[in-house]
Amino acid sequence: MTTASLRIDLDAVLANWRALDAMTSAATETGAVVKADSYGLGAARVAQVLARAGARKFFVAAAEEGAAVRQALGEGPEIFVFSGHMADDTGLIRDLGLTPMLNSLDQVQRHFDALPGAAFGVQLDTGMNRLGLEPADWAGVSAELIAAGPKLVMSHLACSDEPDHPMNALQLKNFRAMTDGLGLKRALSATGGILLGPDYHFDVTRPGIGLYGGLPFETARPVVRLSLPVVQIRTVAPGETVGYANSWTAARESRIATVAAGYADGLSRRFSGKATLWAGDTPCPLVGRVSMDLITVDVTDLPEVPQSLEILGPHQGVDALAEVAGTIGYEILTSLGQRYQRAYVGGPV
Numbered sequence: 001m002t003t004a005s006l007r008i009d010l011d012a013v014l015a016n017w018r019a020l021d022a023m024t025s026a027a028t029e030t031g032a033v034v035k036a037d038s039y040g041l042g043a044a045r046v047a048q049v050l051a052r053a054g055a056r057k058f059f060v061a062a063a064e065e066g067a068a069v070r071q072a073l074g075e076g077p078e079i080f081v082f083s084g085h086m087a088d089d090t091g092l093i094r095d096l097g098l099t100p101m102l103n104s105l106d107q108v109q110r111h112f113d114a115l116p117g118a119a120f121g122v123q124l125d126t127g128m129n130r131l132g133l134e135p136a137d138w139a140g141v142s143a144e145l146i147a148a149g150p151k152l153v154m155s156h157l158a159c160s161d162e163p164d165h166p167m168n169a170l171q172l173k174n175f176r177a178m179t180d181g182l183g184l185k186r187a188l189s190a191t192g193g194i195l196l197g198p199d200y201h202f203d204v205t206r207p208g209i210g211l212y213g214g215l216p217f218e219t220a221r222p223v224v225r226l227s228l229p230v231v232q233i234r235t236v237a238p239g240e241t242v243g244y245a246n247s248w249t250a251a252r253e254s255r256i257a258t259v260a261a262g263y264a265d266g267l268s269r270r271f272s273g274k275a276t277l278w279a280g281d282t283p284c285p286l287v288g289r290v291s292m293d294l295i296t297v298d299v300t301d302l303p304e305v306p307q308s309l310e311i312l313g314p315h316q317g318v319d320a321l322a323e324v325a326g327t328i329g330y331e332i333l334t335s336l337g338q339r340y341q342r343a344y345v346g347g348p349v
């Protein structure tokens with residue numbers, strides 16, 4: 001069975017990075033978040049493209065994720081680890097030259113005991129209550145940490161996709177209260193924060209989803225196209241049913257295409273009976289249940305059924321598809337399965 005093809009436009013990733021970079025002043029450095037294998041699109045390729053364009057700061061969630069990025073980039077660019085210095089991370093941090101963002105007093109202790117003199121950053125909690133030192137912890141250790149020269153001090157906004165949310169201003173105020181006047185390199189904003197304007201930019205930004213074409217970066221260039229091969233086409237008589245649980249019944253004589261991708265490939269079962277696929281400019285409804293490896297699509301109105309149908313592309317981006325399942329573009333991207341052949345378009349040759 002031919003597997004589906006996921007086309008990833010590296011030129012679009014690059015254009016998105018440059019567009020986000022252009023929204024901040026020249027004094028603000030634009031980093032790149034490549035956690036979760038660059039939101040499922042391939043951390044090595046993405047990191048290489050952005051490094052060639054001048055990105056020097058990369059962010060991953062866990063130390064293990066730093067390995068592929070370091071291998072792709074070689075020495076030089078900084079790779080920051082959001083989860084900090086966990087108990088088993090010391091070897092990876094040392095060998096790969098990673099920079100853990102220390103999140104707690106335990107992590108501070110561990111890092112200074114295990115790797116004295118090694119690079120580190122600090123993550124501060126300004127109200128999200130997820131990661132980072134609380135203001136009281138920070139007050140207790142800031143002198144010691146500042147003396148040791150953190151590479152970066154950061155916090156993360158909880159509501160930056162809602163520009164009018166009062167939490168944004170509150171976290172900004174808290175971040176400034178914890179860091180103003182200390183001469184530290186600071187980062188507060190992911191994609192959403194960049195869009196909030198210069199007060200939120202500080203020295204370094206950390207865009208992720210915007211690079212990959214997702215909201216809240218509305219003018220992002222789309223990055224992914226996903227075409228799914230048609231395995232079989234059959235005619236179904238009125239009254240006949242399709243798929244598990246007989247959940248769709250033909251109201252007219254229908255042609256049904258069986259298409260090779262299912263929930264094991266990241267197509268949510270919540271798409272069942274709701275999502276739309278595209279044959280060129282013509283929409284074709286997904287009918288019946290999404291199964292593990294297959295979906296069924298009503299192609300009755302197509303004069304000719306193509307070899308593949310598109311579920312992500314110019315007619316339906318990651319956020320439009322996300323809406324069908326009541327989720328967000330981030331989840332659509334990071335769910336894209338390992339069975340897809342990832343084909344890269346553009347980027348360095």
Ligand SMILES: *Cc1c(COP(=O)(O)O)cnc(C)c1O
Nearest residue numbers: 033156190191206207208209210
């Ligand atoms: C994931 C993440 C980012 C990137 O966020 P986007 O909304 O994808 O731009 C930035 N900073 C932290 C701490 C993150 O966890």
